[in-house]
Amino acid sequence: MDRFSAILLTSLICIVALGQFVQVVTRYVLQVPVMGLEEAMMFPTLWLYILGAVNASRENTHIRANVLEIFLTTATAHRVLAIVGEVISLIIGFWLTTWVWDFTRYSWRVWKESPTLYIPTFYGDVALMVGMVLMLIWSALHLLRDLRHLVKGPNHG
Amino acid sequence: MVEVALLSVGVLVILLTLGVPLPWCFGGALMAMYFIGDTIMKGNILWGMQQLGNPVLLAIPLFVLAGTIMSESGIAASLLRFVSAFIGHIRGGLGVVAAVSCAVIGAISGSGLTGIAAIGPLLIPEMEKRGYPRAYATALIANSSILGLLIPPSVTMIVYGWVTDTSILACFLATLGPGLLIMLNFSIVNLVMARKFPLVLDDKPSFSELTSEVTRRGIHAFPALLMPIIILGGIYGGVMTPTEAAAVAVIYSVPVGFLIYKGLRLSNFLAAGKEAATAVGAIMVMILFSMILSQMFVLEGIPQKLVGAIFGITEDPSILLVMIIVLLILVGMVVNDVTAIILIAPLLLPLMGAIGVNPVHFAAIMGVTTAMGGVTPPYASILYLGARIGNVKVTAVIPPAMLLIAVGYMPVVILTAFWPDLSLWLPRLFGYQ
Amino acid sequence: QDLKLSHVRPQDATIDVEVRAFAAAVAAATADKVKIEIFPASALGDYTTVQERISVGAIDMAVQPAGTAADRRMQIASFPYLAENWAQARAVYGPGGAVREAMAELYAAQDITMLAAYPVYFGGIALNRDAVTPGSTEPNGIKVRVPGIKSFQLTGEALGYIPAPIPFSEAFTAVQTGVVEGVIGSGAEGYYASFRDVTKTYIPANTHFEVWFMIISNESLSNLAEADQAALRAEAEAFEAKRWDVAEADQAANEQKLVDLGATRVALSDEELAAMSAKVRETVWPQILEDIGADWGQAILDKVAAAN
Ligand code: NA
Ligand code: NA
Numbered sequence A: 001m002d003r004f005s006a007i008l009l010t011s012l013i014c015i016v017a018l019g020q021f022v023q024v025v026t027r028y029v030l031q032v033p034v035m036g037l038e039e040a041m042m043f044p045t046l047w048l049y050i051l052g053a054v055n056a057s058r059e060n061t062h063i064r065a066n067v068l069e070i071f072l073t074t075a076t077a078h079r080v081l082a083i084v085g086e087v088i089s090l091i092i093g094f095w096l097t098t099w100v101w102d103f104t105r106y107s108w109r110v111w112k113e114s115p116t117l118y119i120p121t122f123y124g125d126v127a128l129m130v131g132m133v134l135m136l137i138w139s140a141l142h143l144l145r146d147l148r149h150l151v152k153g154p155n156h157g
Numbered sequence B: 001m002v003e004v005a006l007l008s009v010g011v012l013v014i015l016l017t018l019g020v021p022l023p024w025c026f027g028g029a030l031m032a033m034y035f036i037g038d039t040i041m042k043g044n045i046l047w048g049m050q051q052l053g054n055p056v057l058l059a060i061p062l063f064v065l066a067g068t069i070m071s072e073s074g075i076a077a078s079l080l081r082f083v084s085a086f087i088g089h090i091r092g093g094l095g096v097v098a099a100v101s102c103a104v105i106g107a108i109s110g111s112g113l114t115g116i117a118a119i120g121p122l123l124i125p126e127m128e129k130r131g132y133p134r135a136y137a138t139a140l141i142a143n144s145s146i147l148g149l150l151i152p153p154s155v156t157m158i159v160y161g162w163v164t165d166t167s168i169l170a171c172f173l174a175t176l177g178p179g180l181l182i183m184l185n186f187s188i189v190n191l192v193m194a195r196k197f198p199l200v201l202d203d204k205p206s207f208s209e210l211t212s213e214v215t216r217r218g219i220h221a222f223p224a225l226l227m228p229i230i231i232l233g234g235i236y237g238g239v240m241t242p243t244e245a246a247a248v249a250v251i252y253s254v255p256v257g258f259l260i261y262k263g264l265r266l267s268n269f270l271a272a273g274k275e276a277a278t279a280v281g282a283i284m285v286m287i288l289f290s291m292i293l294s295q296m297f298v299l300e301g302i303p304q305k306l307v308g309a310i311f312g313i314t315e316d317p318s319i320l321l322v323m324i325i326v327l328l329i330l331v332g333m334v335v336n337d338v339t340a341i342i343l344i345a346p347l348l349l350p351l352m353g354a355i356g357v358n359p360v361h362f363a364a365i366m367g368v369t370t371a372m373g374g375v376t377p378p379y380a381s382i383l384y385l386g387a388r389i390g391n392v393k394v395t396a397v398i399p400p401a402m403l404l405i406a407v408g409y410m411p412v413v414i415l416t417a418f419w420p421d422l423s424l425w426l427p428r429l430f431g432y433q
Numbered sequence C: 001q002d003l004k005l006s007h008v009r010p011q012d013a014t015i016d017v018e019v020r021a022f023a024a025a026v027a028a029a030t031a032d033k034v035k036i037e038i039f040p041a042s043a044l045g046d047y048t049t050v051q052e053r054i055s056v057g058a059i060d061m062a063v064q065p066a067g068t069a070a071d072r073r074m075q076i077a078s079f080p081y082l083a084e085n086w087a088q089a090r091a092v093y094g095p096g097g098a099v100r101e102a103m104a105e106l107y108a109a110q111d112i113t114m115l116a117a118y119p120v121y122f123g124g125i126a127l128n129r130d131a132v133t134p135g136s137t138e139p140n141g142i143k144v145r146v147p148g149i150k151s152f153q154l155t156g157e158a159l160g161y162i163p164a165p166i167p168f169s170e171a172f173t174a175v176q177t178g179v180v181e182g183v184i185g186s187g188a189e190g191y192y193a194s195f196r197d198v199t200k201t202y203i204p205a206n207t208h209f210e211v212w213f214m215i216i217s218n219e220s221l222s223n224l225a226e227a228d229q230a231a232l233r234a235e236a237e238a239f240e241a242k243r244w245d246v247a248e249a250d251q252a253a254n255e256q257k258l259v260d261l262g263a264t265r266v267a268l269s270d271e272e273l274a275a276m277s278a279k280v281r282e283t284v285w286p287q288i289l290e291d292i293g294a295d296w297g298q299a300i301l302d303k304v305a306a307a308n
Helices: A002-029 A037-058 A067-071 A075-110 A122-152 B002-018 B022-035 B044-052 B055-073 B075-087 B093-106 B114-129 B134-145 B155-164 B168-174 B176-194 B207-236 B242-260 B266-299 B302-313 B317-334 B337-354 B359-375 B381-390 B394-418 B420-429 C014-029 C047-055 C072-078 C086-093 C098-108 C150-158 C168-177 C188-198 C218-222 C226-260 C270-283 C285-292 C294-307
Strands: C002-007 C035-039 C061-064 C112-122 C124-127 C143-146 C162-165 C182-186 C201-203 C209-217
Touching: A002 A037, A002 B055, A002 B242, A002 B266, A037 A122, A037 B044, A037 B055, A037 B266, A067 A075, A067 B002, A075 A122, A075 B002, A075 B022, A075 B044, A122 B044, A122 B266, B002 B022, B002 B302, B002 B317, B022 B266, B044 B266, B044 C047, B055 B075, B055 B114, B055 B155, B055 B242, B055 B266, B055 C168, B075 B093, B075 B114, B075 B207, B075 B242, B093 B114, B093 B134, B093 B176, B114 B134, B114 B381, B134 B176, B134 B359, B134 B381, B134 B394, B155 B168, B155 B266, B155 B337, B155 B359, B168 B176, B168 B207, B168 B242, B168 B359, B168 B420, B168 C168, B176 B359, B176 B394, B176 B420, B207 B242, B242 B266, B242 C168, B266 B302, B266 B337, B302 B337, B317 B337, B317 B359, B317 B394, B337 B359, B359 B381, B359 B394, B359 B420, B381 B394, B394 B420, C002 C014, C014 C035, C014 C226, C047 C061, C047 C112, C047 C209, C072 C098, C072 C150, C072 C209, C072 C285, C072 C294, C086 C098, C086 C112, C086 C209, C086 C226, C086 C294, C098 C112, C098 C209, C098 C294, C112 C188, C112 C218, C112 C226, C124 C188, C143 C150, C143 C168, C150 C162, C150 C182, C150 C270, C150 C285, C168 C182, C168 C188, C182 C188, C188 C226, C201 C226, C209 C218, C209 C226, C218 C226, C270 C285, C285 C294
Parallel strands: C002 C035, C002 C061, C143 C162, C143 C182
Antiparallel strands: C061 C209, C112 C209, C124 C182, C124 C201
């Protein structure tokens, strides 16, 4: 899983970098800018952002301000705090996902197209729905793990 | 409506305190606006996604990746060796090397973490060997690492320019002056501190030894030194846009890292790509929801009402500036730099306009104070990373870090706020108003 | 009823002033029952997003160009060299005009009602350098920024320039640093609003006729009382009529503003303009027609030709 996400994310970011690089070369060196390249690059870019965020959920490395954690000393207190955070994340995430679902259905219905190549923007928009669902699943898995540890202690989990 | 906005900010702060991941903190604030304030959510995801699609934001992952690659590949290490060839041998020189190297690295990386990640593992043991306390060395490098956000390119200035519709190139230049001043301050503070440490010094090299060493290391560092020239020269020389420059930095650093400095291998290249994508994904999802929150505020006219409310307290620009700096420092203590800018910049920009602060000057004020957030506890990502790299307790790093902030950093924050020319003369020199 | 109205220019720009007058007139006509709150400078997002948000009823109104993402046929609004003078423009885009009727239908399909057309200007080319053979369509090697809209890219090329697609957010700095040497796709008013500090030469090539539309979400409109709807429509009509009277003079005034800042306004002869128009009609029109549906598009072009 680690290897897979590393290859996927690195490929995406390299595709995006290459696209921008080609833009400079064609415009500055060859004097023939490529039309539509920037709108085509929008798709890997959106997937890069969203899948990067999913990976942050998987690795549990989303940015957080662990203010309270510093004042808590016992491992159990830390675990309880983590569980509280995960439950809240799930509730909020679920609510946001209903709106993202609303947006995804809209995007499907209207079937917008990019301005010059006419690529359906749905292929980029749908990344958010996929990402939200995956992030919710990872949050739920983290919650289950923490609950199990809390009940049985980390050595049995 | 202002009450609802305050309430949603309150929810945001509570969720932050509980350690809920930032995107969901903003989601919680949105829920508060929606359920209590009765604002509409319809069409907001649409708007947020459109914001994410702005090509300007693409510079962020690319500059972060360039920074990660340079710390993995040996590019940063060769820059470090080059800088230390000049001043490594004088008393307290290694500390100066730390500050200057972080500034040079900052001219390639857009993030505040690259400096400590790239040179911490090399310089902390070396400084300890020469007699610097380990905690002090760690604090110094972590503090200097912030320069990555002040020496252009800078992720925070990209975000500021984007949310406030200000020239990103002008914003880049706005923090350069303060950044160099901070580098100078840290160097001076370090030279004073070094007198107290029982330092072991090399024999002073002769002039010819020195020049040959500088030349040797300079040749080795040449491909690395080309990078800031390509990036900044390319941007300001009219070859490419900042986003494209970020891509060029990545494309350039890959062969240089694999073939010339040889620190890059497939495994750590993939790890670097994944790390940059993950860091940026986390930022982008947060941006998505925070931009929606900020749009809700705009729809309700909160920024204008805020100006009115604040002017009810005082209209004195100096007092307001002090209040804003205190606010920014407090915000920087609990959230990271990019978040602070997204949250605060759109809210305060109308106020700045009302008291006659130039948006580029405000960019410098925001850039300098929010960058400091990376080393101010409780949420001090750069300092914590430093403690991990330096293998010292966070509690041991905090006192020397606070000293450096108080003596080296704060004076520049105040100077930046009250001496606009410090941040405006470079942008003006390049023709930005 | 509070209506939120978005437009794309800064506070105190011409459109801002005109929309504020419109809002005041609506308030007066409805005894303050309909209040229009104005959000200038794309504070609610760029026009494509705002159009989508209006279509779902999240924002009420806007005065802005037509976004073509949801329906590529909306490119008909900025078809290059469709009108060549103000009289023709009025016949094409004004009340009863072929393009205007077509646009109203397309908006309706997106749950949006078009209340008025807002004629802005004939498009031109702004350069941060001296012009090279501005009257000719031969390749001149000058790189210009074009918006990500196909007809502008093709038109730029047809007029002899090298069109470089650069996002609007980076366009000003790109011109300033010299990544590109100019901009195409807007007119004197737009260049004055966004590029005045980097415009050294203005070429009034009449590339296209820039027309914006005052639009309102069907949902927001139907939420108003019948009488208020009628008042809103009547005021929108007056808003448009007033604009047609001043648009031409306003364009000249904006060109003069650029000149006052030190820009050179190139003078093009009627023959040169006709040659440009002929080249674009020959090379660009077939491609755009292909994209938007040749039959649908040709029918409108025929009506335009009949009216001129
Ligand atoms: Na930097
Ligand atoms: Na902090």
